[in-house]
Amino acid sequence: MSVRRILGVVIVGMVLAAVSTSGRMVPGMAEAAAAKPTVKIAFIGPLTGSNASLGLGGENSFKLALMQRNEDPQTKYRYEGVYLDDQCQPQAGVQAALKAGSDPDVIAAVAHYCSVVAIATVDTYHRLGLPAMVWGAVLPAVTYGNTYVEITRVNGTQIQQNATAARFDANTIHRKTFACLYDTTDYGRGHFQYFSEFAKKNGLQIVYSAGVAPDRQDFSAELARIKELHPQVVWFGGLSAEGARIRNQMAQIGLTALFQGTSGIKSEEYIKAAGPNAEGTLAFLEGAPIEQLPGGAAFLAAYRKAGFTNPPEAYGPFAYVAANLVVRAIEAVGPDRAKVADYLKHKIKNVPSIIGPVTFDDHGQNVLATVTPYVVQDGTWVPWGQSEYARGKRTLP
């Protein structure tokens, strides 16, 4: 036998071995599976690309929810996750939505971190009649731009976030002048639109604004212009990777203004990438701090115990809650897409969860009452109220 043939045989053997082990079941699992019918739920998020960290945090949290539900002997069904990657790109997102929607075994989807993807896929879910609960995208139009029964959203919107942010800037930390950078996707533009609206209402002044392509690496040109204008705050509407790059380049050219972002940069990833420059950065996230909510600490402990290598990130808890709500609907009305969609849209009122009670309004939007400001202190995101900055022990730039 030639070397090539031997290699070929070895590879085929390895593939066969892998296939056979992956299909094998632990005895207990087989019995449980036989006892309960299986229902599939899709998880869709950015599992590759520069937002993969957020996507993996959501995926793990979703997995954890299904694991916990499957361990519960009371559930009527065994839940199986179908994991699809939207790459944070509309085209890939629509393909993933189509794939999930055209599989009749998939009863619902917990979908999308990126607003650009969520806004592109809502019509697909509606057309295929697949109930989809958004777990991370914050563009208001995802829920408020349609009346589809299939679409619900467990996290908040840019409107809520920026209303709080502008009020906080004016009344709590007393800043007046802002230079705004935002990525040129619907996400970044949306944030900028709402921030400037609320900034005006609160008497804040935007002295410079520029949109930047989301894959832009170098911001030194914009930052040098900003430095010349001496604003008190550099505000950024965009995601972690760009946010950290901007923060680092601010330090490089000696721009010492306060750096404030949106929920898009509230991630472990941002802190890691910005390193010591992250100190004193502000961001806003819907809901109360998870550690303070009933079940929040238990979620974090279970997440750690499950041995995921990636942190849950800011929106993991939302994916976890979304998975639980979908399971709740299926348990209540059975694995029927139309019934599940109707249940999710109309029956979720004041349901307790680790992000606080969930209530969907007429548009399927969770009416989260609170948005929490966070500040980076010693390498972690600390809720503003508990930070040394709020107590006057440290001062923001």
Add this chain to the structure above:
Amino acid sequence: MTGWDVLAQQLAGAAQLGVIYALIAVGFTLYFGVLNVIQFSHGDIVTVGAFAALTVAAATGFVPLVVVAAMALTGLVGVVFERAAVRPTRASPPLITLLATLAAGMAIREAIRLFYPLGSQVHRFPALFPPTPIHLGGVLLRASGLWIAGIGLGTIVATAVLVERTSLGRAIRATAQDREAAQMMGVDLSLVLDATFFIASALAAVAGILYGAYYNTVTFDMGIVAGVIGFSAAVVGGLGNVYGAVVGGFLFALLETLSAAFLPAGSENADVFAFVIVILFLVLRPTGILGEKATQRV
């Protein structure tokens, strides 16, 4: 800050970017000159270099060792890449080689994402060079910026010397001019191919390190944009011409920076302006600024 200070600050940024783009562009030009292929995953080799440096830097803070080790490792990856993706497709139409490099690049990118610890996250790049501030009027430079420019330029000069003045360089140039004739003169083609990929990949490693030092962060997909820009710079300068690639790199950085700073809505469209120039070059002067002379390549 006066208007001149702003301009000077912009130019300081553009100079550092330019040197990084130039290093990447030189790689593209070497591949094209010697093999007549466009190695479309050269950007991902830059990523490999950055992550190799990241790994070595975690073990030792001795900067020269970090740079040399990253260059050697990335050079070897380049040679393996050439033997796996380029050499087997050499007899096929160029399009096949191009697709093979594209696919291999994707494999590299995803391998870094999957197998590097927390590969999907943004990684902070260690401060290899001191960030000591240097004030020149209203302009703030950093010592690290001077290091970036210095190391980049030094590497480019060393590459030029290697190509122009050594016997290996002569073999590379001979192969670029006429492969069959060079072989008849006793040039070991296999060695030349390996050497070309090793050199270009080692240059990519330096680009990756400087990129990390400039932005303070590296990601597994940083090579996509870096590759496109490097390729465009090589085209603008004249694909196949080392000096052209250097000129193209600096020109591209300058265009990007100045359009972002001074054109209306330039920030949103900085890349658009820069790539429009590339298209203009392709249409009006397809051989680039310095143009590839028909008789002499590399």
